[in-house]
Amino acid sequence: xKSKIISNVKRLFQAMPALKHKQQLESVNADxxxxxxxxxxxxxxxxxxxxxxxxxxxxxxxxxxxxxxxxNVCMTVASTVDTDELLKSIxxxxxxxxxxxxxxxxxxxxxxxxxxxxxxxxxxAQAFGDISSDISSVYSEFMASGDSKIIDGRGIxxxxxxxxxxxAVWVPLKLKGLVIGFMLLEDKIDGxxxxxxxxxxxxxxxxxxxxxIENAWLYEKVKTNYFSTIHSLVNALEANDRYxxxxxxRVRYLSLELGKFIGLDNRxxxxxxxxxxxxxxxxxxxxxxxxxxxxxxxxxxYGVIKTHPLIGDQILGPINTLEGVRTTILQHHERYxxxxxxxxxxxxxxxxxxRILSVIDSFDAMITERPYRKxxxxxxxxxxxxxxxxxxxxxxxVNAFLNMLEAKEEALLFTAGYSL
Numbered sequence: 001x002k003s004k005i006i007s008n009v010k011r012l013f014q015a016m017p018a019l020k021h022k023q024q025l026e027s028v029n030a031d032x033x034x035x036x037x038x039x040x041x042x043x044x045x046x047x048x049x050x051x052x053x054x055x056x057x058x059x060x061x062x063x064x065x066x067x068x069x070x071x072n073v074c075m076t077v078a079s080t081v082d083t084d085e086l087l088k089s090i091x092x093x094x095x096x097x098x099x100x101x102x103x104x105x106x107x108x109x110x111x112x113x114x115x116x117x118x119x120x121x122x123x124x125a126q127a128f129g130d131i132s133s134d135i136s137s138v139y140s141e142f143m144a145s146g147d148s149k150i151i152d153g154r155g156i157x158x159x160x161x162x163x164x165x166x167x168a169v170w171v172p173l174k175l176k177g178l179v180i181g182f183m184l185l186e187d188k189i190d191g192x193x194x195x196x197x198x199x200x201x202x203x204x205x206x207x208x209x210x211x212x213i214e215n216a217w218l219y220e221k222v223k224t225n226y227f228s229t230i231h232s233l234v235n236a237l238e239a240n241d242r243y244x245x246x247x248x249x250r251v252r253y254l255s256l257e258l259g260k261f262i263g264l265d266n267r268x269x270x271x272x273x274x275x276x277x278x279x280x281x282x283x284x285x286x287x288x289x290x291x292x293x294x295x296x297x298x299x300x301x302y303g304v305i306k307t308h309p310l311i312g313d314q315i316l317g318p319i320n321t322l323e324g325v326r327t328t329i330l331q332h333h334e335r336y337x338x339x340x341x342x343x344x345x346x347x348x349x350x351x352x353x354x355r356i357l358s359v360i361d362s363f364d365a366m367i368t369e370r371p372y373r374k375x376x377x378x379x380x381x382x383x384x385x386x387x388x389x390x391x392x393x394x395x396x397x398v399n400a401f402l403n404m405l406e407a408k409e410e411a412l413l414f415t416a417g418y419s420l
Contacts, residue, residue: 080212081219083107085266087117088125090209091183095119097205098169098198100185104128107173107181107213121189146172146179148203150194167193171202173210180213230278230316246417247364252276253416254360258397261404264352267324272353275328279357282312282329306341309333328353332361337391355394359385359401362393367418378413 080086087105095103103119116128142149151168153159162168165187173181183206188194238245255276259269283291286308290301297305312329316322331345331354338346350358366381376384382402389395405412 081216082267082270083109083213083216083220084115084127086212086216087115088127090212091117091119092125094183094202094205095121095125095185098185098194098202099189101187101189103186104184105181106184142170142172142182143179146174148172148199148206150196150199152193154193166191169194169199169202171199171206173206173213175210175214180210183209227274227277230281233284234277234281247368248277248280250364250416250418251279251357251360254364254412255356257412258356258360258401258404259353262356262397262400268353271324271328272356274322274325275332275353276357276360278312278316278325279329279332279361280308280312281315282308282310284315285311306333310342324351324353327351328357330354332357334358335392336394340392350394352397355397359393359397362388363401378409 080089087107091103091105094105101121103125105117105119107115109115117125118128119125149170151158151162151164151170153162153164153166153168159165167188168184168186171183171185172179173183183202185194185202234248238247252273255272256269259272264272286304290297290304293301309330309332313326316326316329328351330342331350334340334343334345334350334354335358336347336350336355338344363381363385366376366384367378369375382405385393385398385402389398
């Protein structure tokens with residue numbers, strides 16, 4: 001009996017390490033399970049944080065993109081003085097900022113036709129004309145109140161009344177308390193509705209827009225008054241010379257037609273038009289005995305005549321915004337081969353407006369009476385232009401002018417004021 005007890009005790013002692021090991025394993029397993037639960041919870045938290053970070057990043061990217069567009073809008077409105085170009089740029093960039101399918105900017109110009117530009121997603125902005133009749137029937141209450149407003153298009157009646165699909169925002173343009181126009185942005189691309197923070201942003205932006213519009217109007221007024229004065233001087237200059245009377249107006253018309261024919265943009269056409277009218281303004285500083293001399297000029301007299309582009313540049317010097325006009329006037333007697341005056345520049349160093357003006361100025365001089373030679377026929381004048389292509393004139397400009405004449409010569413010359 002004793003030996004049996006001793007044997008059981010021995011087996012018990014022998015089993016104790018295994019039992020202890022088992023208990024240790026169970027403890028480790030329990031700890032591992034706990035750690036796994038912790039890791040799982042941490043992973044879930046990390047996933048939530050990652051989603052939050054992605055959401056914040058998306059919001060940040062959207063905010064950065066908005067800031068970029070706002071910066072571009074502000075830079076554009078600060079540097080653009082042409083009202084049409086200004087409105088076109090504003091509605092295009094504002095529609096991009098608001099992420100909409102359609103946009104309209106309307107401007108009431110007192111004493112002039114109203115301006116409207118419509119923006120369509122994927123097609124940009126185009127002039128639409130005066131829509132004052134539409135304003136009076138649909139948006140008259142907004143124009144009267146002058147308040148910004150979100151138009152919620154969830155109701156069918158609202159959709160029909162305003163012609164929208166989901167949502168729109170109305171932002172008035174107010175100058176000194178007077179509503180002079182509006183921006184209307186419609187139908188967000190993602191199908192969502194406008195929020196108040198977007199309305200606040202667009203309202204703030206509209207304040208910068210109005211400042212730019214006012215600046216454009218002031219610039220236009222100053223420029224108009226200045227050019228009216230200069231045009232009077234040109235008319236006075238030509239009135240005393242039967243040979244050049246009407247020369248600047250004819251050159252202006254044909255230069256503009258050629259500029260349009262070869263695809264100059266609005267800004268280039270504006271520069272070309274003013275330069276064409278004013279290209280001989282420097283002759284005010286030339287003695288009439290030299291200007292009206294019949295027969296061949298002496299070397300000294302020709303040297304005096306060659307100073308008129310420089311004099312014209314000096315006359316226009318005080319107006320900084322006329323830089324392109326001044327350059328065109330300064331270069332209109334330069335030659336394509338570099339043998340012209342006053343600086344002997346050549347090829348594409350000469351502005352395209354000056355190259356156009358050179359061809360038209362010479363053509364007009366050839367087919368009208370001058371004190372130093374007889375009138376050339378139109379066919380002879382064309383031959384002279386061909387002979388001068390590549391030396392005196394830009395050959396591409398000559399070809400374009402001759403092609404334009406071939407297409408509609410009689411109508412062009414008659415409208416320009418030539419006797420056919």
